[in-house]
Amino acid sequence: xxxxxARTVFVPSHRKRSELDERMVEMGxxxxxxxxxxxxxxxxxxDHPTADEIFLRAKRAKPNISMATVYNCLDALQKSDLVKxxxxxRSATRxxxxxxxxxxxxxxxxxxxxxxxxxxxxxxxDITVPPGYKVRHVEMSxxxxxxxxxxxxx
Ligand SMILES: [Zn+2]
Ligand SMILES: [Zn+2]
Numbered sequence: 001x002x003x004x005x006a007r008t009v010f011v012p013s014h015r016k017r018s019e020l021d022e023r024m025v026e027m028g029x030x031x032x033x034x035x036x037x038x039x040x041x042x043x044x045x046x047d048h049p050t051a052d053e054i055f056l057r058a059k060r061a062k063p064n065i066s067m068a069t070v071y072n073c074l075d076a077l078q079k080s081d082l083v084k085x086x087x088x089x090r091s092a093t094r095x096x097x098x099x100x101x102x103x104x105x106x107x108x109x110x111x112x113x114x115x116x117x118x119x120x121x122x123x124x125x126d127i128t129v130p131p132g133y134k135v136r137h138v139e140m141s142x143x144x145x146x147x148x149x150x151x152x153x154x
């Protein structure tokens with residue numbers, strides 16, 4: 001775990017609509033208004049929202065959007081590698097628009113999930129796999145206390 005740099009990957013909070021368009025077109029996805037709203041809701045704040053939270057944000061942009069539409073959009077965005085699912089513990093699936101390799105740090109106190117640069121390198125992990133198996137991806141999730149919570153607990 002020593003190769004994890006404690007640096008948050010910041011994504012600018014305000015993104016232009018045209019930038020969302022570009023991202024989608026680049027990934028071969030038709031940039032519909034609904035998809036833009038859902039992707040925009042995810043990029044608005046890099047806090048790994050659940051589908052419910054994305055729905056509430058999307059509703060602010062488009063009050064008549066349905067939960068089913070949000071799920072459909074998330075599905076399309078995932079298939080086009082614009083968004084990925086993050087599953088931590090048994091809590092609801094969260095979504096992350098940061099497609100760079102990164103580790104997730106979950107605060108056990110407030111539940112905040114933060115992106116950290118770096119991940120375990122499949123070639124150099126200590127994980128021993130049986131002969132014939134090949135590790136291709138290692139997903140790392142770290143748990144502990146965020147800066148605010150560790151301040152408050154000391
Ligand atoms: Zn993430
Ligand atoms: Zn916290």
